[in-house]
Amino acid sequence: MSIGNSPDDGRPSIGRRLRQARVESGLTVDEISSTTRVRAPIVHAIEQDDFSRCGGHVYARGHIRTLARAVGLDPADLIAQYDAEHGGRPSPTPAAPLFEAERIRSEPRRPNWTAAMVAAIVAVVGFVGFTLFSGGEKDSGRSVAADGPTTRPATPTHSPSKPADPKPDPSESAIAAAPANKVTVKVTATDAASWISAKDHNGRLMDELVLKEGASKTFTDDKRIDLVLGNAGAVQLFVNGKEIKNVGDNGQVQRLSYTKGDPEAG
Missing domain, CATH: 1.10.260.40 (lambda repressor-like DNA-binding domains)
Structure with missing residues (x-):
């Protein structure tokens, strides 16, 4: 076509x-x-x-x-x-109906009268013993309550917890501590994705990739870094710890080179 x-x-x-x-x-x-x-x-x-x-x-x-x-x-x-x-997206296929299997009914079991009688006798004997034992305990409990002093349960005291020390805020840019004897370039795709390519001072390719929105990539070399930005208006650029303003427009391809020191001095 x-x-x-x-x-x-x-x-x-x-x-x-x-x-x-x-x-x-x-x-x-x-x-x-x-x-x-x-x-x-x-x-x-x-x-x-x-x-x-x-x-x-x-x-x-x-x-x-x-x-x-x-x-x-x-x-x-x-x-x-x-x-x-091309005819739009295909419609989802409806799920096949599920058939519930017929439940098999179990035959009712005959009651076990012998076990029921034994359980009833045990319950009656237990109830009578519990009643006699509880009556004796009530009398002794009353005398003990009359003789002994009345005490209140101690109220637990809770010491206020010490607030945790606030964590230090992270640095706005890790590239701010870039070494002075190297070239350090950090590229961040802030507004949209951008294709980037970086080479060292010998012309060797360091990396080339599509930097997704919100992602960052840092390059370091001893002398020089040659940079190509496929969508310059969508990236934020830091060179040797300093932000570079107005890198380019959206969709614009920029070819840049940076060495050690202040990127805007020369």
Whole structure:
């Protein structure tokens, strides 16, 4: 299926929207495949609105959701468009009715009159003995109560518990104690997910990933860190313990480099 517009409302197709967002973010298909773990041939097929290689509607929705987050699009909007174009989500299958097994009635047991008589005799003997014993105990109890002094039970005293010492508030940023002889960069996805990549001063790749909203990642090197942000407006950036303001706009790709010392001095 070629890239085009949705046949229903004239808006761009799912594949075209994903491809346009990827190109505007400055990312290649291989970079998206490496970050999202979606194989490159499937990425190419989805961008051409060919979902047959996904293996079914469930996997197609999952791939669309993953690719949308990687390029800064709203996954819910694309999933809704996919459901509208492919017949919507399947209706849940009603559970089969359960049949209650017929209960087997047990035959009534015949009463054991011998055991009943023995139990009745034991109860009568016990009641008579208890009555005689209780009468003697009442008389002796009264005399003891008359002779002995009346004492009140001591009221237990409870010492007020000492309030626990308040726990110290954690530091607003663990990067505030960054060592001065190294380069330390902390990236936090505050507003939305963002694709990030970091390399050391030798050009070796330290890590590349899609940083989910609310997650953080810290990089450290002896000399320099080269950073690529796929959605610069959605991240908060600390370099050597200092926050960098106005990193970029939403959906903007930023390529930055930082060395030791004050990041804004040079």
